[in-house]
Amino acid sequence: MNRRYVIRLLLAIVFGVFLGQYVERDYEKWHALGRDAFLSEQGRRFDTYMAHPTAGVLHIIVATMLVVGLVALYEMAAFFAEKWWPHDAGGSSSTTPNS
Numbered sequence: 001m002n003r004r005y006v007i008r009l010l011l012a013i014v015f016g017v018f019l020g021q022y023v024e025r026d027y028e029k030w031h032a033l034g035r036d037a038f039l040s041e042q043g044r045r046f047d048t049y050m051a052h053p054t055a056g057v058l059h060i061i062v063a064t065m066l067v068v069g070l071v072a073l074y075e076m077a078a079f080f081a082e083k084w085w086p087h088d089a090g091g092s093s094s095t096t097p098n099s
Helices: 003-033 035-050 056-084
Strands: none
Touching (some): 003 035, 003 056
8 A cells, every 4th residue: 555645544543533532522521510611601602703793704714714724734744744654665565576
């Protein structure tokens, strides 16, 4: 299998684990704080961000910037991982010599 694809697959798994840990930690935090604290926070967020509508273009721009930033982070991590990961010294091990 191509080294580049293996690195990218492993990196995608690592990013997925980090996202899963973030979500799990958020669930644990709100479980510990309780229902009233969660509903209070959601009410504050609604009053701050959703009670007064903003331009849809602003949401599109912010979402695009977030996605571009995450893809750039992934690509930079893949670039550095490819530089760090050692190359095969004897060529590809997946090919067999002709007998």
